[in-house]
Amino acid sequence: MTSTVAPASTALRVQARPAGFVVDVASVARRAIRQIPREPEAVIPALIVPIFFYVLNIGALSTVTHAAVHIDFKAFELPVAVVFAVTGVSRASALVTDIQNGYFDRLMITPVRRLPLLLGLMTADLTLVMALAVPVLLVGLALGVHFVTGVPGMVVFIVLSGVWGLVFTGLPYAIALKTGNPGAVNASFILFFPITFLSTTFVPKEALQGWLRAVAGVNPMTYILEGLRSLVSNDITGGPAGPVWNFTALGQAVLAIAAFGAVSLTLALLALRGRVRRP
Amino acid sequence: MNEPAVATEGIARRFGDFWAVDGVDLEIPAGEIYGFLGPNGAGKSTLVRMLCTLLRPSRGRGLVAGHDVARDPEKVRLRIGVALQDAALDDRQTGRELLDLQGRLYGLRREERSVRMTQVLRLVDIGSAIDRQIRTYSGGMKRRLDLAAALIHDPDILFLDEPTTGLDPESRAAVWEEVRMLNEEHGTTIFLTTQYLEEADELADRVGIISRGRLVAEGTPEELKRTVGTDVIVARVENLTDETLGALRRLPGVDEVVAAHREVMVHAGDGAAVMSPVALALHGAGATVVSLTLRTPTLDDVFLQLTGSHLEAEESAARAAKTAGDATAGKDTAGDAADAGDARSPRDDAGSEPAQETHAS
Numbered sequence: 001m002t003s004t005v006a007p008a009s010t011a012l013r014v015q016a017r018p019a020g021f022v023v024d025v026a027s028v029a030r031r032a033i034r035q036i037p038r039e040p041e042a043v044i045p046a047l048i049v050p051i052f053f054y055v056l057n058i059g060a061l062s063t064v065t066h067a068a069v070h071i072d073f074k075a076f077e078l079p080v081a082v083v084f085a086v087t088g089v090s091r092a093s094a095l096v097t098d099i100q101n102g103y104f105d106r107l108m109i110t111p112v113r114r115l116p117l118l119l120g121l122m123t124a125d126l127t128l129v130m131a132l133a134v135p136v137l138l139v140g141l142a143l144g145v146h147f148v149t150g151v152p153g154m155v156v157f158i159v160l161s162g163v164w165g166l167v168f169t170g171l172p173y174a175i176a177l178k179t180g181n182p183g184a185v186n187a188s189f190i191l192f193f194p195i196t197f198l199s200t201t202f203v204p205k206e207a208l209q210g211w212l213r214a215v216a217g218v219n220p221m222t223y224i225l226e227g228l229r230s231l232v233s234n235d236i237t238g239g240p241a242g243p244v245w246n247f248t249a250l251g252q253a254v255l256a257i258a259a260f261g262a263v264s265l266t267l268a269l270l271a272l273r274g275r276v277r278r279p
Numbered sequence: 280m281n282e283p284a285v286a287t288e289g290i291a292r293r294f295g296d297f298w299a300v301d302g303v304d305l306e307i308p309a310g311e312i313y314g315f316l317g318p319n320g321a322g323k324s325t326l327v328r329m330l331c332t333l334l335r336p337s338r339g340r341g342l343v344a345g346h347d348v349a350r351d352p353e354k355v356r357l358r359i360g361v362a363l364q365d366a367a368l369d370d371r372q373t374g375r376e377l378l379d380l381q382g383r384l385y386g387l388r389r390e391e392r393s394v395r396m397t398q399v400l401r402l403v404d405i406g407s408a409i410d411r412q413i414r415t416y417s418g419g420m421k422r423r424l425d426l427a428a429a430l431i432h433d434p435d436i437l438f439l440d441e442p443t444t445g446l447d448p449e450s451r452a453a454v455w456e457e458v459r460m461l462n463e464e465h466g467t468t469i470f471l472t473t474q475y476l477e478e479a480d481e482l483a484d485r486v487g488i489i490s491r492g493r494l495v496a497e498g499t500p501e502e503l504k505r506t507v508g509t510d511v512i513v514a515r516v517e518n519l520t521d522e523t524l525g526a527l528r529r530l531p532g533v534d535e536v537v538a539a540h541r542e543v544m545v546h547a548g549d550g551a552a553v554m555s556p557v558a559l560a561l562h563g564a565g566a567t568v569v570s571l572t573l574r575t576p577t578l579d580d581v582f583l584q585l586t587g588s589h590l591e592a593e594e595s596a597a598r599a600a601k602t603a604g605d606a607t608a609g610k611d612t613a614g615d616a617a618d619a620g621d622a623r624s625p626r627d628d629a630g631s632e633p634a635q636e637t638h639a640s
Contacts, residue, residue: 013433014387014391014394014395014432014433016357016358016385016386016387016432016433016434017357017385017386018353018357018386019383019384019385019386020386023383023386024384027380027383027384030380030383031369031372031376031380034372034376035371035372038371038412039371098369101365101367101368101369102363102365102367103367103368103369105333105363105367106361106363106367106368106428107384108332108333109331109332109333109356109359109361110356110381110384110385111353111356111357111384111385111386112384278332278333278334278335278352279334279335
């Protein structure tokens with residue numbers, strides 16, 4: 001303590017004031033990020049599961065797939081592994097705990113603006129999912145995946161994955177804020193399955209059949225995976241090599257993320273509005 | 280500061296068909312400790328939640344620090360500190376982190392936060408535990424940290440919703456001491472709700488008694504007790520004579536004198552005022568006094584007279600219900616929510632959280 005602290009009886013009077021939007025977001029995010037390493041049980045599976053499936057898939061399926069459609073399965077599956085790592089990771093369960101134990105009320109009594117209560121958590125989520133995407137990428141590189149777009153491509157790869165992870169959190173947050181129920185938030189994980197599996201998760205679009213092909217065609221995940229794959233390889237399906245940077249595929253991925261985000265974040269914001277409106 | 284710290288006009292809150300608070304008028308001057316006394320489910324917490332901007336009044340008006348709680352909640356929030364019924368903390372933060380976050384949200388700069396942290400920790404002593412995660416705290420420590428968090432921004436008005444419910448007597452005394460110090464040294468206005476008579480009696484300058492959503496009486500603890508009836512001076516006298524009784528009856532301010540065995544009971548509107556004259560009269564009449572005690576009615580007598588039931592009885596019934604595993608469901612807000620059939624307000628967690636009194640510090 002460098003300053004001379006006034007004795008309690010002649011205490012310095014401080015004046016509470018709104019902290020400002022950015023400080024509000026940063027303060028909420030700071031707390032949320034601090035909490036992440038204190039809940040390793042929530043983070044470790046999010047890292048182990050995708051790496052496990054990645055190694056398992058390429059071990060079990062690459063020979064079969066290669067024989068059938070002539071693709072580099074390691075490169076083909078790396079985006080899937082990253083999407084598995086970043087999808088569905090959020091602070092929504094922690095938010096429900098806050099709502100339940102009254103801490104959310106304590107925050108609501110402060111002058112904090114309401115939107116940062118959500119944006120701060122999402123900032124923490126974005127930080128975490130990008131941090132989760134990096135080791136998955138490293139595993140891919142260690143297994144011999146080569147990025148045709150080089151290091152800049154890897155950065156775009158991490159950022160795109162991270163932003164996807166972020167917009168997906170809109171759904172668990174919407175459920176958390178709407179219901180305040182931990183069971184419902186856990187159940188939101190179910191949404192992960194149709195979105196991630198009814199797509200070009202294991203085989204290219206050309207190899208999909210019937211209804212699955214139709215569903216994959218409207219699933220934003222298909223375009224996200226294709227955009228991410230375009231960063232890894234320009235001839236992933238063994239066809240003639242395209243341009244190194246496939247801006248069509250990347251643009252479609254960005255659009256798909258934006259479209260999904262428009263829906264999920266709108267739901268989350270509506271749920272936030274309902275939650276913070278004084279009953 | 281001439282404006283009252285808290286003023287309400289017919290403030291009321293309905294959940295469904297149930298009026299949890301049914302038209303309450305209050306005027307609490309700045310610097311006062313106001314005790315809001317009533318049993319579980321009387322509407323105490325609902326009123327506090329309206330005054331601290333968490334719930335919207337269904338009817339009437341509430342002004343806190345001169346600002347309307349419905350129209351200017353942001354202005355109200357800057358002036359109040361609140362410790363709600365269950366210490367609302369986050370187990371995975373340390374005490375210091377929680378206080379620091381609280382300070383940031385109130386817009387305090389780094390040096391302000393550091394100074395205020397030192398000040399509140401001087402008032403609310405948590406010791407070295409301040410750097411431990413809150414999940415290791417005992418119930419009493421959590422309550423005091425909650426109080427510290429409510430104070431970090433130096434609020435003018437402090438709302439304490441049942442600050443000592445569930446605390447052991449020692450922790451309760453510590454909280455009382457802190458509340459008193461805060462009021463005396465900083466002039467903080469304190470609005471506290473309680474189900475404990477001793478607490479209201481001990482701390483409050485004025486007490487409001489709430490029953491079924493209505494304010495049924497208000498005044499200083501002494502005034503309230505006086506409304507029930509008169510004070511009683513009980514004198515044990517060795518040689519009681521008619522002359523002695525006559526002397527006592529002639530004293531101004533004495534309502535009635537009743538003799539029983541070797542005891543004389545002197546009823547007086549203001550017992551303290553006639554204590555000395557009674558002693559002098561006894562002495563003058565040559566009586567040998569063994570003991571002389573002044574007994575005042577208790578707040579429980581007030582509550583009994585006003586509502587027809589004992590506060591203590593309602594309290595212990597509620598406590599029994601709680602230990603029977605009803606956990607938080609029996610408490611004020613949760614009861615209101617149940618009555619309202621409204622799953623979302625004011626809290627979602629009725630009964631989901633076990634009573635937290637077991638961690639050793």
